[in-house]
Amino acid sequence: MRVTMREVAKRAGVSVKTVSRVVNEEPHIRPETRAQVRAAIADLGWTPNASARTLRTGRTGVIGIAVAELRRPLLAAVVERLVMELDRHGLHAAVEPTLDDPARLAAAAAQRGLAFDALLAVDAHGLPPEVVAAHDGPVVRLNVTRWTPAAPADGTDVVYADLDHGARLALSHMRVMGRHRAVRIGPGPLAEREEDRGIARVDPGRGEVGRAAGFRAAQRALVEHPGVDALICGTDEIALGALAGLHAAGVEVPSRVAVIGYGDLDEGRFSTPSLSTIDPDTVSLARNAVDLTAARLAGSDRPPAAVAVPVTLVQRESTSAAGAR
Numbered sequence: 562m563r564v565t566m567r568e569v570a571k572r573a574g575v576s577v578k579t580v581s582r583v584v585n586e587e588p589h590i591r592p593e594t595r596a597q598v599r600a601a602i603a604d605l606g607w608t609p610n611a612s613a614r615t616l617r618t619g620r621t622g623v624i625g626i627a628v629a630e631l632r633r634p635l636l637a638a639v640v641e642r643l644v645m646e647l648d649r650h651g652l653h654a655a656v657e658p659t660l661d662d663p664a665r666l667a668a669a670a671a672q673r674g675l676a677f678d679a680l681l682a683v684d685a686h687g688l689p690p691e692v693v694a695a696h697d698g699p700v701v702r703l704n705v706t707r708w709t710p711a712a713p714a715d716g717t718d719v720v721y722a723d724l725d726h727g728a729r730l731a732l733s734h735m736r737v738m739g740r741h742r743a744v745r746i747g748p749g750p751l752a753e754r755e756e757d758r759g760i761a762r763v764d765p766g767r768g769e770v771g772r773a774a775g776f777r778a779a780q781r782a783l784v785e786h787p788g789v790d791a792l793i794c795g796t797d798e799i800a801l802g803a804l805a806g807l808h809a810a811g812v813e814v815p816s817r818v819a820v821i822g823y824g825d826l827d828e829g830r831f832s833t834p835s836l837s838t839i840d841p842d843t844v845s846l847a848r849n850a851v852d853l854t855a856a857r858l859a860g861s862d863r864p865p866a867a868v869a870v871p872v873t874l875v876q877r878e879s880t881s882a883a884g885a886r
Contacts, residue, residue: 564607573601584651588859599651624854625677626656627669629684633770635796635824635843639683639705642847650855652678663687673698679854682717690715699857703850705841706750706796706823709867718857720850720868722841724750727872731793731821731839732760734874740791740819746778746803749795751823751839760793761786770795775802780810783818790818791880797822797829800836804879820879834878845870 570577575598582590583598601607624647631637644654655677659665666685673680674697682688683703693700693715702709702719709721728751735743745751745762749770763782765774775794779802782789792807794800800822807814814820814834821837822829829836849868 564605569601569607573597623653625680627682629661639843642843646847646851667692701854718853718866723869727839730874735791742788743791744782744789745793747795772802775799776806779803779806792820794822797824797826837877837880838875840873840875
């Protein structure tokens, strides 16, 4: 038998109208009341009637998530966290991989006010300002591996990992460990700092960011830069491939070459040696992005926000003995 809103109200000890206000994310509800209603919904397993809510509020309760691609574990993990955060707000997600195609991204953005109430654009680029302005509903950008020098000019909110600090952390860590002949291998967030022009760089080519690219780039670095003693890799995927490439070449890690990546993937914890990395804090990234989205849907008219999320260094075996010779 289908649970009704009235039963939810009775379980929570509130009125039916209060349950409706909580479900529709209306403002000015006491946090304890909101928590009571959500607990009652969870206990009873009640699902709001989406069709009725859409007719009543003009909203679908669905947030579009446009993501560059889902093959990359870090982006897939971010999308999963976004879904969890949306659920915390009583919202649903529709995931749209754009394959880094601006036309696909624009098509997703055009669904605001129709299929979506808002759009979360993950590592997206090429969204024209006129597309943002032409449709109802907020757009919030979430940049995990893309550099964000400033707030977008199109008036959207943006949440981003502080990659500039991450790149400095990685380089500083290598230098503290006594490594002064680092090579960056990319592409990726730790391989794009133009100001570090004195540091050698090896690019796998064709924009590849996977393990095979890291394998090839590490072996090229050994040939092109014989004194290399550290690899600063654009992503954990590249770094994991680099570990394999160094092993295949008979190079010990970290005693001969230290390696660091970006992303804090679970695989890096269990590689041999385990991978040092820069952690972008996907939980905070997702929470900030969804909280901004919910605030916009609730009517916030504050100026566009640019929220930088701090990154941290996670030191493991691939650099823990980096000072050894």
